[in-house]
Structures are given as C-alpha cells and as structure tokens.
Amino acid sequence: xxxLVEVKGLKKYFKTSRGMxxxxxxxxxxxxxxxxxxxxxxxxxxxxxxGRTIIHLLESTGGSIFFEGxxxxxxxxxxxxxxxxxxxxxxxDPFSSLNPRYTVNDTLKEPILRSKRVNRGNLDREIxxxxxxxxxxxxxxNAYPHEMDGGRRQRVCIARALxxxxxxxxxxxxxxxxxxxxxxxxxxxxxxxxxxxxxxxMFVTHDLSVVRHISDDISVMYLGQVVETCESEKFxxxxxxxxxxxxxxAVPSADIHNRTERTLIQGEIAxxxxxxxxxxxxxxxxxxCDECLKEQELKDMGDGHFVxxxxxxELS
Numbered sequence: 001x002x003x004l005v006e007v008k009g010l011k012k013y014f015k016t017s018r019g020m021x022x023x024x025x026x027x028x029x030x031x032x033x034x035x036x037x038x039x040x041x042x043x044x045x046x047x048x049x050x051g052r053t054i055i056h057l058l059e060s061t062g063g064s065i066f067f068e069g070x071x072x073x074x075x076x077x078x079x080x081x082x083x084x085x086x087x088x089x090x091x092x093d094p095f096s097s098l099n100p101r102y103t104v105n106d107t108l109k110e111p112i113l114r115s116k117r118v119n120r121g122n123l124d125r126e127i128x129x130x131x132x133x134x135x136x137x138x139x140x141x142n143a144y145p146h147e148m149d150g151g152r153r154q155r156v157c158i159a160r161a162l163x164x165x166x167x168x169x170x171x172x173x174x175x176x177x178x179x180x181x182x183x184x185x186x187x188x189x190x191x192x193x194x195x196x197x198x199x200x201x202m203f204v205t206h207d208l209s210v211v212r213h214i215s216d217d218i219s220v221m222y223l224g225q226v227v228e229t230c231e232s233e234k235f236x237x238x239x240x241x242x243x244x245x246x247x248x249x250a251v252p253s254a255d256i257h258n259r260t261e262r263t264l265i266q267g268e269i270a271x272x273x274x275x276x277x278x279x280x281x282x283x284x285x286x287x288x289c290d291e292c293l294k295e296q297e298l299k300d301m302g303d304g305h306f307v308x309x310x311x312x313x314e315l316s
Contacts, residue, residue: 004200005031005054005168010063012053019274023049025224028298031168036201038215040208046224047204051170055087056080085115088161092173094153098145104156105141111163130159134189151182171203175210187214208251212236220244223272223280230305240301240312242285287311
C-alpha cells in the first residue's frame with residue numbers, strides 16, 4: 001500500500017553532565033499504510049523516545065522524517081499544528097495523561113474545537129459518536145478520570161486521539177498499565193479501529209505476546225539502535241540477531257513437556273553516553289568476535305529482513 005511515515009538516520013540525543021546520551025541513534029524505519037509496526041526491546045532502549053520524536057513531541061537531533069513522501073523534519077508552528085491532525089499518540093498511563101479537572105466531555109471537546117473540523121452545532125453529536133466508537137457508555141460523559149477504571153480511561157485516551165481523525169498513531173505501551181482481561185479488550189478495539197478507519201500504528205511494547213497478537217511487522221531496538229526488523233511471522237520463526245534470540249528465549253513457556261534451555265544474557269551493558277562505534281551488544285554477545293568491534297550496518301537478508309550483525313547469516 002506504500003509508506004505513510006518513513007524515518008531515515010533519525011537521531012535524538014540528550015545533553016548530560018557526562019556527555020551526549022544517544023537515546024535514538026541512526027534509526028531507519030518504514031511504516032506502511034494500514035499496517036502495525038511493533039517496536040520491542042528492554043526498558044530504556046529508546047522505543048518511546050523514537051515514537052515521540054517521530055510525531056514532534058521531541059525535536060530530532062539529526063536525520064529525516066517523511067509523511068507521505070513529504071519531509072516534515074523541520075516545521076513551522078502552523079505546519080506542526082496541521083500535522084497534529086494526522087499524527088497522534090496514546091500514552092502508557094491513562095490516568096496521568098488525562099487532565100484530572102476535565103470530564104470525558106471536556107477531554108474530547110477540546111481537540112475537536114481546536115481542529116475546527118466540526119462546528120459547535122454538531123459538537124455534541126461528534127462527542128457521543130466518539131464515545132460509541134471506543135465503547136464508553138454515554139452515562140460517563142460527565143465523569144472525571146478518578147471516577148472510571150483503567151480500561152475506560154484508556155478508551156477515553158483512544159477517543160481523544162481519534163477526535164483529530166489521524167492516519168498515524170503512536171501507541172506507547174497502551175495496555176501495560178491495564179489488567180490482562182482489559183488488555184485483550186483494548187487490543188481488539190485498536191485492531192477494529194485500524195480495520196474500519198485504515199489507521200497505521202507504531203506499537204511500542206516490551207511484551208512479546210502482545211506484539212505477536214497485533215503487529216504486522218516488528219523492529220527490535222537495543223540502546224537506541226534498530227538491530228533487527230522484519231515481518232512478524234519471520235521474527236518468531238527465524239530470528240537472526242543474538243539479542244532477538246535472547247529476548248525470545250526469555251519468554252516463559254506453559255508447556256512443561258517442551259521447555260528449552262535458555263541463553264542468559266550476561267556481561268556489561270554498554271553506555272549510551274557517547275558510545276563507541278562498535279556493536280552495542282558486543283559485551284553481552286556469546287558470538288562476538290573482532291569484527292564486532294567495528295561499526296555495524298543493517299544488512300539486508302532478503303524478503304524485507306534486516307539485521308545489524310555481520311554474523312546474522314551464520315546464526316539464522
């Protein structure tokens with residue numbers, strides 16, 4: 001269907017007292033229209049920072065961001081306001097991301113009025129339509145965040161994102177703060193919305209069972225870099241990067257008759273502050289050799305499978 005959002009060489013650095021922290025470092029990523037790109041990795045690897053940089057909640061340090069082929073890396077205030085209608089975000093914690101002084105009605109009314117896409121005469125109808133779309137009972141229209149459970153609060157956040165009629169949504173661990181039973185409901189809602197409205201998602205998570213359920217493509221991040229990206233099926237059937245293999249082996253199995261030996265990741269984690277050009281996983285990788293001390297590029301392994309490891313072909 002073609003690319004909706006594409007980032008090339010994207011960087012986001014933060015200045016610290018010890019040097020520049022490379023939170024996102026030279027990331028290339030393509031988000032195809034109507035598909036979900038799952039972004040996984042351990043806490044602190046740069047997943048959320050990447051999502052916020054793409055939609056300009058954080059200004060990039062370097063690289064380029066394209067929306068439907070148009071460079072949107074550096075925008076004026078007016079251009080950024082227009083882009084906000086096409087690119088939205090759903091945050092991890094629905095309680096802290098909602099204004100405690102706003103009712104559901106207030107929360108949904110504000111972005112609709114700012115976008116000026118609905119006149120005031122149709123405002124009530126639009127708010128009720130959004131509530132129906134995400135499955136919030138109309139009796140909660142005047143409820144405050146503290147009067148609702150986590151699932152309903154997250155539905156309000158989803159409705160707020162949809163109020164701008166976006167085409168690209170960053171889902172920043174949208175179910176990690178919810179009970180397991182509620183997680184399934186919210187995931188199914190997101191999939192239904194994608195099917196009905198043709199939405200494109202960047203789905204940030206560290207839960208591999210969630211990413212397997214919802215993602216069409218998967219990218220693995222480690223210390224600010226993408227180390228592997230491919231279709232979801234290939235990710236689980238044929239992981240090629242040692243870090244990806246370790247992530248999958250760490251998932252507990254419920255089958256007591258089919259448990260495999262786990263490879264524990266050992267060694268020192270490299271510092272993201274002014275890192276060496278070497279592979280950032282080299283100090284923890286059981287397959288490391290002298291070549292790993294050189295800068296690593298994403299290698300095309302065929303069929304849209306890219307791996308940042310010169311030994312990927314040997315390990316597949």
